[in-house]
Amino acid sequence: MKQDIILAGVGGQGILSIATVIGSAALQQGLYLKQAEVHGMSQRGGDVQSNLRLSSAPIHSDLIPRGGADLIVSLEPMEALRYLPYLSKDGWIITNTAPFVNIPNYPEMDKVMAELDRMPRVVALDVDAIAKDLGSPRGANMVLLGAMSAVLHILEPEKLREGIRRIFGRKGEAVVESNIKAFDAGLEFSQKNK
Amino acid sequence: MADRNLLLGDEALALGALHAGLSGVYAYPGTPSTEITEYIQQHPLTKERNVHSHWTTNEKTAMEGALGMSYAGKRALVCFKHVGLNVCADPFMGSAMTGAGGGLVIASCDDPSMHSSQNEQDSRFYGAFAMMPVFEPSNQQEAYDMARAAFDYSEKRGIPVLMRLTTRMSHSRAVVESRGDIREQNSLKYPANPRQWVTLPVNARVRNRQLIKDYATFEEDAAISAFNFLKKGTDNSLGGIIACGIAYNYLMENFPDGCPYPVLKVSQYPFPRKLALELASMVKTILVLEEGQPLVEDRLRGVFETGYTIKGRIDNTVPRDGELTPDAVRAALGLPKLPAYEASEVVAPRPPALCQGCGHRDFFTALNNVLKDYEGARVFGDIGCYTLGWMPPFHSLHTCVEMGASVTMAGGAAYSGTWPSVAVIGDSTFTHSGMTGLLDCINENSDVLVCISDNLTTGMTGGQDSAGTGKLEAICAGLGVDPAHIRTIVPLPKNYPDMEKVIREEIEYHGVSVIISRRECIQTLKRHSGKK
Numbered sequence: 001m002k003q004d005i006i007l008a009g010v011g012g013q014g015i016l017s018i019a020t021v022i023g024s025a026a027l028q029q030g031l032y033l034k035q036a037e038v039h040g041m042s043q044r045g046g047d048v049q050s051n052l053r054l055s056s057a058p059i060h061s062d063l064i065p066r067g068g069a070d071l072i073v074s075l076e077p078m079e080a081l082r083y084l085p086y087l088s089k090d091g092w093i094i095t096n097t098a099p100f101v102n103i104p105n106y107p108e109m110d111k112v113m114a115e116l117d118r119m120p121r122v123v124a125l126d127v128d129a130i131a132k133d134l135g136s137p138r139g140a141n142m143v144l145l146g147a148m149s150a151v152l153h154i155l156e157p158e159k160l161r162e163g164i165r166r167i168f169g170r171k172g173e174a175v176v177e178s179n180i181k182a183f184d185a186g187l188e189f190s191q192k193n194k
Numbered sequence: 195m196a197d198r199n200l201l202l203g204d205e206a207l208a209l210g211a212l213h214a215g216l217s218g219v220y221a222y223p224g225t226p227s228t229e230i231t232e233y234i235q236q237h238p239l240t241k242e243r244n245v246h247s248h249w250t251t252n253e254k255t256a257m258e259g260a261l262g263m264s265y266a267g268k269r270a271l272v273c274f275k276h277v278g279l280n281v282c283a284d285p286f287m288g289s290a291m292t293g294a295g296g297g298l299v300i301a302s303c304d305d306p307s308m309h310s311s312q313n314e315q316d317s318r319f320y321g322a323f324a325m326m327p328v329f330e331p332s333n334q335q336e337a338y339d340m341a342r343a344a345f346d347y348s349e350k351r352g353i354p355v356l357m358r359l360t361t362r363m364s365h366s367r368a369v370v371e372s373r374g375d376i377r378e379q380n381s382l383k384y385p386a387n388p389r390q391w392v393t394l395p396v397n398a399r400v401r402n403r404q405l406i407k408d409y410a411t412f413e414e415d416a417a418i419s420a421f422n423f424l425k426k427g428t429d430n431s432l433g434g435i436i437a438c439g440i441a442y443n444y445l446m447e448n449f450p451d452g453c454p455y456p457v458l459k460v461s462q463y464p465f466p467r468k469l470a471l472e473l474a475s476m477v478k479t480i481l482v483l484e485e486g487q488p489l490v491e492d493r494l495r496g497v498f499e500t501g502y503t504i505k506g507r508i509d510n511t512v513p514r515d516g517e518l519t520p521d522a523v524r525a526a527l528g529l530p531k532l533p534a535y536e537a538s539e540v541v542a543p544r545p546p547a548l549c550q551g552c553g554h555r556d557f558f559t560a561l562n563n564v565l566k567d568y569e570g571a572r573v574f575g576d577i578g579c580y581t582l583g584w585m586p587p588f589h590s591l592h593t594c595v596e597m598g599a600s601v602t603m604a605g606g607a608a609y610s611g612t613w614p615s616v617a618v619i620g621d622s623t624f625t626h627s628g629m630t631g632l633l634d635c636i637n638e639n640s641d642v643l644v645c646i647s648d649n650l651t652t653g654m655t656g657g658q659d660s661a662g663t664g665k666l667e668a669i670c671a672g673l674g675v676d677p678a679h680i681r682t683i684v685p686l687p688k689n690y691p692d693m694e695k696v697i698r699e700e701i702e703y704h705g706v707s708v709i710i711s712r713r714e715c716i717q718t719l720k721r722h723s724g725k726k
Contacts, residue, residue: 036366
């Protein structure tokens with residue numbers, strides 16, 4: 001069993017903490033894992049992505065082949081579309097709907113949403129708004145992680161919650177609970193809307 | 195005792211070095227190598243054993259510091275990105291002539307596709323150039339295992355070892371098992387052959403002849419190395435494959451049930467011709483998969499007809515430039531494409547940009563305001579976050595070549611009649627290789643304006659310490675810049691009128707001027723405030 005995931009967003013949004021939680025959960029479960037990312041120039045407000053590969057068998061390539069990604073998980077709606085050529089025909093897109101507009105030629109939002117709407121398997125939610133409503137504006141990534149967990153077959157949601165506890169434990173119980181709440185909100189949305 | 199950790203390729207190499215009894219890492223930050231040194235800096239063994247882990251001023255001083263440690267019998271690691279090898283080429287080449295005392299490993303991290311670099315040069319050429327062995331791990335586990343092996347090999351053969359990583363290895367995580375005992379550091383011990391360390395012609399000629407013989411031995415070692423192997427195929431009809439370093443992963447990705455064709459995996463150089471000849475006895479066509487430049491492929495092709503069909507980058511079976519991908523390898527193998535969606539037309543490029551609140555932004559704004567009154571102005575840029583000043587909305591730079599070029603190019607252009615001739619350089623870049631250029635300008639009384647945009651850090655690589663912090667004015671005065679023309683400004687919007695006045699005054703001064711535009715990097719500032 002394998003799951004290849006492209007995590008996407010804009011430099012500085014924090015897509016890598018999502019990868020850290022998944023990585024921790026995967027390790028606990030004894031899965032093979034590879035996670036490739038880019039540093040340096042790309043992080044200065046440019047598009048960033050991480051290729052996260054999970055499998056019950058040894059993994060060779062650090063990069064996901066075109067048409068091989070089971071999931072595109074994105075903190076930014078236009079960034080989700082950037083990786084369409086990598087998405088498997090059965091793959092899911094889990095994306096934030098709140099745009100990050102730091103370029104002069106950002107496309108019109110209705111065009112972005114129309115593109116997402118024509119894809120067969122999409123969960124689109126405003127993770128920033130959901131996190132804010134919960135009183136944890138910095139938990140937006142965890143909302144996205146929760147939404148993703150509804151279709152991440154290789155790891156149970158409870159394993160991801162354990163991952164959150166492990167990764168954020170040293171920041172205190174309040175932070176952990178806040179992140180779990182955000183996670184659960186995302187999961188609930190996804191289960192209702194997928 | 196096997197410990198399992200999720201590590202970047204960089205971190206795996208670092209841990210391997212520490213477990214090999216490392217006494218010092220000498221390095222200058224550079225993507226994708228930075229994390230090797232950062233991992234060592236934060237590791238408990240480093241503090242416990244007093245392992246040297248201070249960032250150096252540049253890659254040349256790093257190489258020399260490590261060479262000194264090796265001379266004294268201890269194990270040292272040097273780390274940088276691929277172009278850093280150009281900066282330390284002199285001591286690097288020299289170290290092949292001196293040989294290694296304590297194990298000496300040089301880790302050069304290449305950046306095919308130039309994710310964060312100005313070229314995609316292939317470090318393996320330097321190994322062949324210096325007659326030094328090269329270790330190129332295929333995965334993160336090998337990065338750990340080969341780092342350990344490299345130190346042992348270096349001491350066994352008395353030669354430094356060049357380890358080569360590429361971005362997708364350096365910046366990709368996988369589970370790594372740390373095997374074997376954690377070795378103790380070496381004791382102080384001087385070379386058995388002291389003449390070899392004084393490379394006067396009388397000694398160097400002797401060493402050169404020995405090194406030429408040794409290089410043949412290194413190739414014999416590569417032919418029996420555990421990291422190279424020739425796997426016979428079940429199907430020889432399409433030909434054989436040579437896969438170097440990380441290329442091996444992309445090959446195996448396309449054959450989940452095993453590759454039917456004969457494969458020669460190469461992770462240790464000199465390139466083992468014996469194994470290649472054995473492969474050639476089975477097939478008529480050879481596909482070469484290697485990351486970077488077609489070093490192996492070119493050698494195999496040679497000049498004369500060989501009777502073999504060689505495929506690779508040179509004949510565009512694999513794209514000539516850019517990093518390898520599992521898709522490029524899939525196409526090279528003649529396998530059908532996986533069904534996939536077309537790219538979306540709605541997507542716009544999102545290039546990197548200077549952070550909101552960055553001091554470089556304010557500096558470029560003020561500089562642009564002044565230079566619009568000077569038609570002949572040329573601004574020579576340098577390597578760092580401020581290189582993004584070339585991008586919209588600033589469009590401030592005319593050139594950017596390599597570390598330190600801004601100052602010296604401004605001098606050369608000024609001599610040719612360019613006026614005003616302005617250099618823009620960062621604080622780390624300045625101490626890295628701007629100081630020597632400034633001295634040239636001073637000695638020639640060049641009509642240049644050198645602007646040091648000082649954010650008190652090495653920014654682009656993540657905010658490492660900058661060698662000259664707090665010393666820049668003194669360095670410039672010490673080199674001989676007239677103190678009346680060393681000006682300091684604070685880049686903030688409220689200061690634009692003052693900044694512009696200073697810039698204008700120094701343009702109108704027909705000699706060497708230095709303006710230091712100083713404000714802490716917004717990212718390091720956030721980090722420091724977070725800690726309070």
